[in-house]
Amino acid sequence: xxxxxxxxxxxxxxxxxxxxxxxxxxxxxxxxxxxxxxxxxxxxxxxxxxxxxxxxxxxxxxxxxxxxxxxxxxxxxxxxxxxxxxxxxxxxxxxxxxxxxxxxxxxxxxxxxxxxxxxxxxxxxxxxxxxxxxxxxxxxxxxxxxxxxxxxxxxxxxxxxxxxxxxxxxxxxxxxxxxxxxxxxxxxxxxxxxxxxxxxxxxxxxxxxxxxxxxxxxxxxxxxxxxxxxxxxxxxxxxxxxxxxxxxxxxxxxxxxxxxxxxxxxxxxxxxxxxxxxxxxxxxxxxxxxxxxxxxxxxxxxxxxxxxxxxxxxxxxxxxxxxxxxxxxxxxxxxxxxxxxxxxxxxxxxxxxxxxxxxxxxxxxxxxxxxxxxxxxxxxxxxxxxxxxxxxxxxxxxxxxxxxxxxxxxxxxxxxxxxxxxxxxxxxxxxxxxxxxxxxxxxxxxxxxxxxxxxxxxxxxxxxxxxxxxxxxxxxxxxxxxxxxxxxxxxxxxxxxxxxxxxxxxxxxxxxxxxxxxxxxxxxxxxxxxxxxxxxxxxxxxxxxxx
Amino acid sequence: xxxxxxxxxxxxxxxxxxxxxxxxxxxxxxxxxxxxxxxxxxxxxxxxxxxxxxxxxxxxxxxxxxxxxxxxxxxxxxxxxxxxxxxxxxxxxxxxxxxxxxxxxxxxxxxxxxxxxxxxxxxxxxxxxxxxxxxxxxxxxxxxxxxxxxxxxxxxxxxxxxxxxxxxxxxxxxxxxxxxxxxxxxxxxxxxxxxxxxxxxxxxxxxxxxxxxxxxxxxxxxxxxxxxxxxxxxxxxxxxxxxxxxxxxxxxxxxxxxxxxxxxxxxxxxxxxxxxxxxxxxxxxxxxxxxxxxxxxxxxxxxxxxxxxx
Numbered sequence: 001x002x003x004x005x006x007x008x009x010x011x012x013x014x015x016x017x018x019x020x021x022x023x024x025x026x027x028x029x030x031x032x033x034x035x036x037x038x039x040x041x042x043x044x045x046x047x048x049x050x051x052x053x054x055x056x057x058x059x060x061x062x063x064x065x066x067x068x069x070x071x072x073x074x075x076x077x078x079x080x081x082x083x084x085x086x087x088x089x090x091x092x093x094x095x096x097x098x099x100x101x102x103x104x105x106x107x108x109x110x111x112x113x114x115x116x117x118x119x120x121x122x123x124x125x126x127x128x129x130x131x132x133x134x135x136x137x138x139x140x141x142x143x144x145x146x147x148x149x150x151x152x153x154x155x156x157x158x159x160x161x162x163x164x165x166x167x168x169x170x171x172x173x174x175x176x177x178x179x180x181x182x183x184x185x186x187x188x189x190x191x192x193x194x195x196x197x198x199x200x201x202x203x204x205x206x207x208x209x210x211x212x213x214x215x216x217x218x219x220x221x222x223x224x225x226x227x228x229x230x231x232x233x234x235x236x237x238x239x240x241x242x243x244x245x246x247x248x249x250x251x252x253x254x255x256x257x258x259x260x261x262x263x264x265x266x267x268x269x270x271x272x273x274x275x276x277x278x279x280x281x282x283x284x285x286x287x288x289x290x291x292x293x294x295x296x297x298x299x300x301x302x303x304x305x306x307x308x309x310x311x312x313x314x315x316x317x318x319x320x321x322x323x324x325x326x327x328x329x330x331x332x333x334x335x336x337x338x339x340x341x342x343x344x345x346x347x348x349x350x351x352x353x354x355x356x357x358x359x360x361x362x363x364x365x366x367x368x369x370x371x372x373x374x375x376x377x378x379x380x381x382x383x384x385x386x387x388x389x390x391x392x393x394x395x396x397x398x399x400x401x402x403x404x405x406x407x408x409x410x411x412x413x414x415x416x417x418x419x420x421x422x423x424x425x426x427x428x429x430x431x432x433x434x435x436x437x438x439x440x441x442x443x444x445x446x447x448x449x450x451x452x453x454x455x456x457x458x459x460x461x462x463x464x465x466x467x468x469x470x471x472x473x474x475x476x477x478x479x480x481x482x483x484x485x486x487x488x489x490x491x492x493x494x495x496x497x498x499x500x501x502x503x504x505x506x507x508x509x510x511x512x513x514x515x516x517x518x519x520x521x522x523x524x525x526x527x528x529x530x531x532x533x534x535x536x537x538x539x540x541x542x543x544x545x546x547x
Numbered sequence: 548x549x550x551x552x553x554x555x556x557x558x559x560x561x562x563x564x565x566x567x568x569x570x571x572x573x574x575x576x577x578x579x580x581x582x583x584x585x586x587x588x589x590x591x592x593x594x595x596x597x598x599x600x601x602x603x604x605x606x607x608x609x610x611x612x613x614x615x616x617x618x619x620x621x622x623x624x625x626x627x628x629x630x631x632x633x634x635x636x637x638x639x640x641x642x643x644x645x646x647x648x649x650x651x652x653x654x655x656x657x658x659x660x661x662x663x664x665x666x667x668x669x670x671x672x673x674x675x676x677x678x679x680x681x682x683x684x685x686x687x688x689x690x691x692x693x694x695x696x697x698x699x700x701x702x703x704x705x706x707x708x709x710x711x712x713x714x715x716x717x718x719x720x721x722x723x724x725x726x727x728x729x730x731x732x733x734x735x736x737x738x739x740x741x742x743x744x745x746x747x748x749x750x751x752x753x754x755x756x757x758x759x760x761x762x763x764x765x766x767x768x769x770x771x772x773x774x775x776x777x778x779x780x781x782x783x784x785x786x787x788x789x790x791x792x793x794x795x796x797x798x799x800x801x802x803x804x805x806x807x808x809x810x811x812x813x814x815x816x817x818x819x820x821x822x823x824x825x826x827x828x829x830x831x832x833x834x835x836x837x838x839x840x841x842x843x844x845x846x847x848x849x850x851x852x853x854x855x856x857x
Binding site for chain 2: 121297298300494495502524528
């Protein structure tokens, strides 16, 4: 009898434990997001009045009681070299000192940013602030607002962020790119202030070129001649290196043939490169390089490390890449060696006219835009906080860090980076040091100001690559947004098209698919709905132009 | 049904629970794990039949019926994905599945305990290395100037990056999989081998059986139930082949042979697109096929060998 009784109570305990555990499991996610919100709530009860009582606070301070906001942003690769969170970044430490607002950073795993962003949105486990390329939100930023993810900022900006408003309306182009088709402000944008819109382009081993007594190549024909002699006389086994994107989504070479690698515009009409006959000529041209061993045969599987190795160990001497990220890094790594790289101009068009297609950033750098989410309990305070980056002091802080430490103002009043950044004692590169002392290594909310690189080779790329970059505005499609209905229709078509295009370009170049079958390729693209995609993009472009 | 029989059932359950309470207690964490991580998320599978809208949530999204299933089956990649998934699984069944059985048989024949243990330790090692690192190593070994490529070039192959060439992808995938998993896989068979009565061998030796006879007539039949069980379980995974490893090894050039259902779902659902509904539908579709395969395999083996999962 006794034994039976124990069994009974044990069963009851089991059952309760099971129920409790499963209930805890179900509740785990919401409770987490609640706790982040409530921790912000308990730490400050008086923030609602923060705007009103600003006069009584010390200058710059936004709230009497400390407030904590959660902030989702991908940690820049350069920063990840020495810190694991932006809470160690000097900008935010200084900001906390000034404003009394503490930021808790949430960083996605590097390389998994898109995946983790999508998961965060789907689970609706939102932080207070999200810095992301909101143009890429499925259905556009307007959809993010109607989905209840982020809030429309128009009123907030008018009232609490005058400096941000001023910069985001500083020119027609900037104003267009800062808003949605409906005129909604959805984020605090990163606005480019310098002329360095093209930061990637072709560069080559200038020491080899000089040895060979050759001129800098200006046309694709001359490129080929250079590659041939690099191979024959400089022992470069694969003179031109790159990755799949060099031929799939980079316009530098196919632009010479007058077509974009994917979607582009001609006199306001949206086109898709592969549907144009010139695209076939482009593929035939690259295939010829491949067949003659001028192009890295492994380009399809290369990553940035392989490319870096090829460029620094003498296997390759010519590529298309970023000034700081690729060229500057290789030059640093090889400093003291018999090694030199130099940027060359984008190649002339086939008819000898100036290049049109450039790999170009937009005036508003869409990658670093800061939105306020619907769970944020302090939207006014958040707007005031973000606005600081658009003030003069805030702009200096976010781009160059702390005055007297990471930068100084010279006699003209212009900022100059100190040796802490230029020749970092801990051996960090300039970009890596900037990423710790400022947010100047990648676009972030506020003005984006780039100082001339200390390395003259990297510094001169700004002039060389930007000589014709203004032309690109005529052919590239600006950051347009699709309506939710369009986006729903687009999403399945576009992934199939991109996937197929990517595969086929590689197969054509490597000869696994004959160019005789090019027409089938075009037909197949049409069967995946590419013409409908063009229509939808055209509609979005028309709306953009009408903004 | 009367109240009396109901009560007696409840009493029987209670008696069972109290008699085996420690067994049930031990099973509890596993049960909880399955409830939380496998059953609770299942309610989300309904978005396969809905047009999932972030704003409306899982329950609130609009029903679209079988739209996403139809899109997938009529879509451009259906045939290729099915072919790749089935082929890679099929090759795994043919080459990778028997490998640990053979190795276990070989180990079982070793007479030096010390040597046997050393070998076991060495072959278990790769199992404990993270798949990411394994794939990094594979990338290096089979690249254009990797050691394995060098070796193959000595044997007369033309120098190439094995992972860049669709012709080699499946071989690299299967062979590296065998290398990593074969040692660990032997454990279950070795433990099955210890369950065979040594008297059978003694009797066989008296009857004049040699080593091969012993393996064929005693060892193999002895571990046949284990083999069958493992085989059925393996069949249940046919459609969910190699998600992480393929993602780490493939590139656009090898999609033709390497892109399987799970990698396609990953690309469309998370990395290149956000088609949550469409990819859930595909996932559900392949789970359904897995389920069917397990059912069929179980039926067939029960008929043929009287060994089955249930």
